[in-house]
Amino acid sequence: MDGSHWLSMHPLVEKLTENGHDVVVVIPESSLTMGGSETFTVQTYPVPYTSQEITANFQKLSREHFSLPSHFPWIAIEMLDSMMVVFNMFYKSFCKSLLSNAELIQNLKDEKFDALMTDPFSLCGTILAEYLDMPTVMFLRGMPCSFDYISGQCPTPLSYVPRIFTQYTDKMTFAQRVKNVLVRMLELLYCRLSYSSWLQIASDFLKKDVTVEELLSRTSIWLLRYDFIFEFPKPIMPNMVFIGGINCKPGKPLSKSMEDFVNSSGEHGFVVFSLGSMVSEIPMDKAMDIAEAFRSIPQTVIWRYTGKVPSNLGSNTHLVKWLPQNDLLAHPKARAFITHAGSHGIYEGICNAVPMVMLPLFGDQMDNAKRIESRGAGVTLNVLDMTPEDLINALDSVINKPSYKENIQRLSALHLDRPIHPLDLAVHWVEFVMRHKGAPHLRPAAHDLNWIQYHSLDVFAFLLAVLVTTFFISFKCCTYTCRRCCGRKSRPKSKSKKE
Amino acid sequence: MDGSHWLSMHPLVEKLTENGHDVVVVIPESSLTMGGSETFTVQTYPVPYTSQEITANFQKLSREHFSLPSHFPWIAIEMLDSMMVVFNMFYKSFCKSLLSNAELIQNLKDEKFDALMTDPFSLCGTILAEYLDMPTVMFLRGMPCSFDYISGQCPTPLSYVPRIFTQYTDKMTFAQRVKNVLVRMLELLYCRLSYSSWLQIASDFLKKDVTVEELLSRTSIWLLRYDFIFEFPKPIMPNMVFIGGINCKPGKPLSKSMEDFVNSSGEHGFVVFSLGSMVSEIPMDKAMDIAEAFRSIPQTVIWRYTGKVPSNLGSNTHLVKWLPQNDLLAHPKARAFITHAGSHGIYEGICNAVPMVMLPLFGDQMDNAKRIESRGAGVTLNVLDMTPEDLINALDSVINKPSYKENIQRLSALHLDRPIHPLDLAVHWVEFVMRHKGAPHLRPAAHDLNWIQYHSLDVFAFLLAVLVTTFFISFKCCTYTCRRCCGRKSRPKSKSKKE
Numbered sequence: 001m002d003g004s005h006w007l008s009m010h011p012l013v014e015k016l017t018e019n020g021h022d023v024v025v026v027i028p029e030s031s032l033t034m035g036g037s038e039t040f041t042v043q044t045y046p047v048p049y050t051s052q053e054i055t056a057n058f059q060k061l062s063r064e065h066f067s068l069p070s071h072f073p074w075i076a077i078e079m080l081d082s083m084m085v086v087f088n089m090f091y092k093s094f095c096k097s098l099l100s101n102a103e104l105i106q107n108l109k110d111e112k113f114d115a116l117m118t119d120p121f122s123l124c125g126t127i128l129a130e131y132l133d134m135p136t137v138m139f140l141r142g143m144p145c146s147f148d149y150i151s152g153q154c155p156t157p158l159s160y161v162p163r164i165f166t167q168y169t170d171k172m173t174f175a176q177r178v179k180n181v182l183v184r185m186l187e188l189l190y191c192r193l194s195y196s197s198w199l200q201i202a203s204d205f206l207k208k209d210v211t212v213e214e215l216l217s218r219t220s221i222w223l224l225r226y227d228f229i230f231e232f233p234k235p236i237m238p239n240m241v242f243i244g245g246i247n248c249k250p251g252k253p254l255s256k257s258m259e260d261f262v263n264s265s266g267e268h269g270f271v272v273f274s275l276g277s278m279v280s281e282i283p284m285d286k287a288m289d290i291a292e293a294f295r296s297i298p299q300t301v302i303w304r305y306t307g308k309v310p311s312n313l314g315s316n317t318h319l320v321k322w323l324p325q326n327d328l329l330a331h332p333k334a335r336a337f338i339t340h341a342g343s344h345g346i347y348e349g350i351c352n353a354v355p356m357v358m359l360p361l362f363g364d365q366m367d368n369a370k371r372i373e374s375r376g377a378g379v380t381l382n383v384l385d386m387t388p389e390d391l392i393n394a395l396d397s398v399i400n401k402p403s404y405k406e407n408i409q410r411l412s413a414l415h416l417d418r419p420i421h422p423l424d425l426a427v428h429w430v431e432f433v434m435r436h437k438g439a440p441h442l443r444p445a446a447h448d449l450n451w452i453q454y455h456s457l458d459v460f461a462f463l464l465a466v467l468v469t470t471f472f473i474s475f476k477c478c479t480y481t482c483r484r485c486c487g488r489k490s491r492p493k494s495k496s497k498k499e
Numbered sequence: 500m501d502g503s504h505w506l507s508m509h510p511l512v513e514k515l516t517e518n519g520h521d522v523v524v525v526i527p528e529s530s531l532t533m534g535g536s537e538t539f540t541v542q543t544y545p546v547p548y549t550s551q552e553i554t555a556n557f558q559k560l561s562r563e564h565f566s567l568p569s570h571f572p573w574i575a576i577e578m579l580d581s582m583m584v585v586f587n588m589f590y591k592s593f594c595k596s597l598l599s600n601a602e603l604i605q606n607l608k609d610e611k612f613d614a615l616m617t618d619p620f621s622l623c624g625t626i627l628a629e630y631l632d633m634p635t636v637m638f639l640r641g642m643p644c645s646f647d648y649i650s651g652q653c654p655t656p657l658s659y660v661p662r663i664f665t666q667y668t669d670k671m672t673f674a675q676r677v678k679n680v681l682v683r684m685l686e687l688l689y690c691r692l693s694y695s696s697w698l699q700i701a702s703d704f705l706k707k708d709v710t711v712e713e714l715l716s717r718t719s720i721w722l723l724r725y726d727f728i729f730e731f732p733k734p735i736m737p738n739m740v741f742i743g744g745i746n747c748k749p750g751k752p753l754s755k756s757m758e759d760f761v762n763s764s765g766e767h768g769f770v771v772f773s774l775g776s777m778v779s780e781i782p783m784d785k786a787m788d789i790a791e792a793f794r795s796i797p798q799t800v801i802w803r804y805t806g807k808v809p810s811n812l813g814s815n816t817h818l819v820k821w822l823p824q825n826d827l828l829a830h831p832k833a834r835a836f837i838t839h840a841g842s843h844g845i846y847e848g849i850c851n852a853v854p855m856v857m858l859p860l861f862g863d864q865m866d867n868a869k870r871i872e873s874r875g876a877g878v879t880l881n882v883l884d885m886t887p888e889d890l891i892n893a894l895d896s897v898i899n900k901p902s903y904k905e906n907i908q909r910l911s912a913l914h915l916d917r918p919i920h921p922l923d924l925a926v927h928w929v930e931f932v933m934r935h936k937g938a939p940h941l942r943p944a945a946h947d948l949n950w951i952q953y954h955s956l957d958v959f960a961f962l963l964a965v966l967v968t969t970f971f972i973s974f975k976c977c978t979y980t981c982r983r984c985c986g987r988k989s990r991p992k993s994k995s996k997k998e
């Protein structure tokens with residue numbers, strides 16, 4: 001997986017290489033964030049598009065996002081749709097290029113790897129794993145339609161496990177629970193449709209028909225990039241390993257110029273603003289609104305922004321093309337973090353205990369923001385209709401109301417209190433799968449049951465049939481006995497009558 | 500909890516003390532296995548029975564077990580019944596003594612502990628935790644009726660999660676699945692009844708009515724003494740921590756005399772035989788059968804046995820009142836382990852990769868044995884009807900058929916390949932609960948839902964009502980429209996008729 005997904009997998013690959021493993025990373029020649037490496041081997045293959053084309057399309061996608069409808073369910077449908085556009089344009093195109101590259105596939109087959117690790121957000125790696133019949137480790141934040149939980153045979157009660165894109169918490173009103181069930185019903189249809197072209201690629205390549213669940217059910221270990229400080233507690237499975245915060249590192253000292261800048265507002269401290277690795281430009285009217293808000297706060301602002309400089313930019317606002325986000329958040333003078341609520345940023349905010357103002361744009365970001373907001377550790381704004389006053393008020397709240405700082409500090413303390421660092425945990429489980437050729441002992445027997453068997457519907461039907469039959473026979477026996485008894489009594493009567 | 504339960508909690512208490520915590524262990528003056536300590540503080544209270552009485556009753560109980568019916572479901576019912584006898588006799592008696600000891604309770608209240616750890620197999624500690632309103636860590640192998648999973652809001656699909664005492668695996672035939680559902684239905688009745696006197700104690704002490712689920716739902720962390728090398732994979736919850744093998748330690752060298760003895764059969768090696776800490780005597784006819792079997796095997800046998808010496812005891816069989824079980828199993832010449840399949844013994848067998856012949860007696864032992872047998876790492880015998888030949892054949896299989904050794908070695912390798920030792924993991928989570936006053940972030944919102952809400956039955960009923968109403972209104976509209984249309988058409992006809 002390209003984009004931000006690769007950014008969190010990268011440290012794990014580095015660490016595996018450090019541990020002496022031969023890691024081969026298979027990437028397309030043109031990509032957003034993936035590239036060569038000095039530590040691990042990179043195997044590239046040609047694709048029919050350039051890196052510039054992807055970047056341009058992503059920028060177009062993010063610009064389009066600023067003209068989205070701002071309310072559920074329309075925003076959810078639009079978001080799914082726009083994600084599917086990118087999917088179709090690049091992820092499927094790269095996948096077709098990979099799978100049709102016979103020489104590369106043969107090379108991969110000949111190498112006899114111990115394990116394959118992939119982010120199943122794009123199904124390409126999973127299809128390859130099925131073809132190469134290799135023990136598979138999934139590395140992900142989540143999947144549309146909860147295909148990860150469905151394929152892992154993990155129950156997700158609709159009464160307190162909110163579906164993706166609903167922006168609900170685990171405490172739902174009756175109306176929300178109804179909508180949650182309806183969303184699940186919609187998913188049954190929508191997800192089949194949206195994954196149908198992936199399945200077409202899979203069946204063409206594998207020469208057999210498969211379902212998404214079948215492909216994913218071969219997973220030995222699910223490395224899930226969250227924990228229950230962030231996610232709402234829900235049932236899990238023994239082969240799910242939670243590595244939220246895998247991207248957190250201790251903060252490094254800032255450069256001299258950056259250090260001078262973050263200190264320029266004295267005790268007021270500073271605010272970090274980034275919309276993530278994928279969005280560095282926004283429409284000018286929005287940029288002017290934001291710059292307007294920043295002008296009137298006492299903090300210094302460091303804003304990652306590559307677009308045209310807004311004319312109303314305040315002297316306290318510093319535009320940068322790239323920022324050392326984790327190092328800035330780790331600085332004692334960091335007062336707030338304005339983020340698009342991507343999972344990386346959220347975890348850097350948690351690790352460094354910096355309260356957040358969240359401007360979610362797409363994907364899981366709305367749901368991520370809801371999770372932090374419901375813990376009282378941040379404020380969510382709708383970037384599409386927010387005013388400068390909204391942003392000023394939100395910043396004022398998270399910086400000056402003690403509850404936000406206290407809550408993010410509590411979350412941070414809980415998150416960091418773990419027996420083993422998430423990166424080491426991830427390394428352990430990848431190596432476990434390599435050493436033991438998978439983890440079949442963690443595979444639930446539910447995989448061998450069909451839907452009716454899993455829910456014991458056949459058993460209940462059988463028991464009901466037995467019950468009904470028993471009642472029927474008992475009833476028949478009773479009526480027969482009654483008739484016999486009554487008959488015996490009545491016969492003499494009729495006899496006597498005759499007499 | 501007294502008996503073998505305490506033996507596995509003891510190392511954790513020791514380790515917590517080592518880490519500098521003040522641990523107070525509250526125990527009755529008379530007990531089976533609990534006693535004073537040099538490391539942690541022990542607080543005793545008087546009970547209306549002596550240690551000798553408990554020991555005598557347990558010995559009686561184990562003797563009685565040898566005259567049990569040997570087949571399911573009778574053995575399950577008998578076992579539950581006999582467990583309840585011990586429960587009523589001692590566990591409830593000690594609990595009443597503890598809870599009525601006003602001075603002790605007040606002292607415990609005044610101490611303001613950070614956390615309370617208890618084995619909920621006896622509910623006494625749980626009742627006390629509710630009264631003292633303390634963050635609670637449960638330490639257990641399991642609970643009758645799966646009260647642990649029910650209270651933890653963890654789904655246990657009846658289609659592949661076998662109920663306790665059924666001796667089924669996770670791969671059940673249709674008939675077994677039917678029985679599994681029936682056992683669950685029986686539990687709904689039986690478990691309420693058997694726990695009613697505990698709830699009476701609880702409501703008398705707490706001055707309010709409570710259910711078992713309510714009492715247990717206050718649990719911050721469940722420390723479960725198994726893992727999925729032993730247990731079948733099934734859904735779990737984020738506050739369940741698996742510490743199977745917590746009792747395993749590296750083997751220490753044997754005493755000179757013991758070392759000489761285990762080497763006396765040369766390359767044939769030796770067999771370890773123990774029926775656990777609770778059963779050291781068995782009826783003489785059974786002891787003679789076992790001695791007869793041992794006479795005819797080439798291995799040396801070390802047998803923990805305190806009863807009368809069987810007259811036919813072979814020269815290769817060594818009776819001991821106590822044996823260093825783990826050290827013996829860790830010896831390279833250990834060829835087989837004859838065990839009652841208690842969870843401690845099973846894990847010592849797994850850790851040291853010694854194949855097992857299992858003679859389960861009561862409690863979870865039948866189910867434990869089934870788990871090892873289904874992995875091909877041991878043979879289960881019914882101690883009630885086995886012959887000397889059965890035992891000879893079983894020993895011959897596990898010692899001489901390579902598959903048993905290979906399977907137990909595979910289980911051992913999987914079990915020992917973990918990022919952190921189970922004891923350190925348990926210590927971490929107890930300290931976590933102490934540091935953070937519980938683990939409320941791991942408490943699923945399901946606790947706030949009733950049964951109907953949890954299963955979304957109200958939502959489905961509502962959606963059904965909407966659907967039926969919509970259909971009904973549509974149908975009415977259609978028929979009305981049809982009638983109007985037909986009416987309009989037919990009226991002119993009747994008019995013309997009149998004309």
